[in-house]
Amino acid sequence: MTGTMRAQRFYKATGQWAVEDVPIPEPGPGQVLIKVAYCGICHSDLSLIDGVFGGMGTPDVITQGHEASGTIAALGEGVTGWSVGDRVIPAAGRPCGTCANCLRGPVGQCLNIQLMAFAYDGAWAEYTLAGAFGLTQVPDGVPMDQAAILADAVSTPFGAVVHTGQVRIGEAVGVWGVGGVGTHIVQLARLVGANPIIALDLEEAVRERALEIGADFAFDSRDPDLQAKIAEATKGRMLDVAFDAVGVKSTFEQGLAMLANGGRVVVVGLSGDEASLGSTLGFGLSRKQALGHLGYQGTDIAILAELVASGRLDLSRSISGVVSLEDVGEGIRRLHEREGNPIRILVQP
Structure with missing residues (x-):
């Protein structure tokens, strides 16, 4: 040609x-x-x-x-x-x-x-x-x-949910940022049996959309009572897996903080922000995991x-x-x- x-x-x-x-x-x-x-x-x-x-x-x-x-x-x-x-x-x-x-x-x-x-x-x-x-x-x-x-837009979330996050049936999942990537993380987490699925976004319209496509709860990440609401939604367990589809300091650190002991935060969104895991003592004792994901x-x-x-x-x-x-x-x-x-x-x- x-x-x-x-x-x-x-x-x-x-x-x-x-x-x-x-x-x-x-x-x-x-x-x-x-x-x-x-x-x-x-x-x-x-x-x-x-x-x-x-x-x-x-x-x-x-x-x-x-x-x-x-x-x-x-x-x-x-x-x-x-x-x-x-x-x-x-x-x-x-x-x-x-x-x-x-x-x-x-x-x-x-x-x-x-x-x-x-x-x-x-x-x-x-x-x-x-x-x-x-x-x-x-x-x-x-x-x-x-x-x-x-x-x-769909295969990267699939890889994050199935391969990196290794979400199992019945695990509590949080998704920070429900845009092009986060939307599909919500759908795929539901497909593999996560329960409950909690969507977090700044925009009310996006939170409403997240509920329509499979989230069980949708919260504003700026809510001062967010930790209590996640605890209530998970019956006190907190999150097994937190997906950060935004990739900035605040979303990463908030997702990490909302994990249960032994939980995983999976970073899917990318930015130039530097984030902290807190003290090595706290991170080690909590047995939390921070995982990067691409592709x-x-x-x-x-x-x-x-x-x-x-x-x-x-x-x-x-x-x-x-x-x-x-x-x-x-x-x-x-x-x-x-x-x-x-x-x-x-x-x-």
């Missing part, structure tokens, strides 16, 4: 971006070319634009967007098992192939994982390249807009896609709006300003 396409291009040196005409990329060995159907706008995309993420390892010019769905438009040399026209979700990252873990086999544990839209071009574009090994088939009946957000395992997207296809996981409320590629700036603004408290805004090239 030859010719040009429209793509968003971010210029690291100036922090500026524009939608431009660029050559349609050609798939190399083991790669496929994907005609993008939808691609989400994530807070991590905004962090690169805003300079919160320093961009180490990011090329001087890059196309953003890492939550994509689309159809295969062309196959690179050596690709088998896939056909032009297949509906797919590309992985939002790829192993480096050269670190110690990659060389000895477990590529899912790559020490230098390369992130789509940070280390290589993403999918705020008409076409994007992806490795065939990281593709997930979109099952019949799964809308392509919902399929797109599986690549991060998901390769099979998680396929599991989630089947859950959506079977009706076990409802993502119909997760799409808060769709903008064209030419209007990606409007989508960025709406997410940045939290206009309408969006869960996910998508780009449709």
Whole structure:
């Protein structure tokens, strides 16, 4: 395939971006070319634009967007098992192939994982390249807009709940920040049997939405009686797992404080804030755990896609709006300003 396409291009040196005409990329060995159907706008995309993420390892010019769905438009040399026209979700990252873990086999544990839209071009574009090994088939009946957000907005919470947090049936769970990530943590915690699930957010409308999608309680994290309310909701046990989907000092430390002895706080949101675990004496005696989380395992997207296809996981409320590629700036603004408290805004090239 030859010719040009429209793509968003971010210029690291100036922090500026524009939608431009660029050559349609050609798939190399083991790669496929994907005609993008939808691609989400994530807070991590905004962090690169805003300079919160320093961009180490990011090329001087890059196309953003890492939550994509689309159809295969062309196959690179050596690709088998896939056909032009297949509906797919590309992985939002790829192993480096050269670190110690990659060389000895477990590529899912790559020490230098390369992130789509940070280390290589993403999918705020008409076409994007992806490795065939990281593709997930979109099952019949799964809308392509919902399929797109599986690549991060849902799979990262899945990884946090199932792998890092290891939530078990009957455990009490708290979720700080019920936006694009926290919303899906609530839904997935309910799916695995957490009880009760407590959502914490500053916005009343967001707290009401959290109750509608599966939370048992929803509290304002600024409430001076918050500890007593959580104690009452958990019948005095406090929380087994606290998920910090915001990632700032106040939410981390509050989540840690609301844990039962032996509980886990899982940090999913990211910021430059420094937080404290308190004294080593108190932390050690309480046997609490502080766990960092990033990403998901390769099979998680396929599991989630089947859950959506079977009706076990409802993502119909997760799409808060769709903008064209030419209007990606409007989508960025709406997410940045939290206009309408969006869960996910998508780009449709």
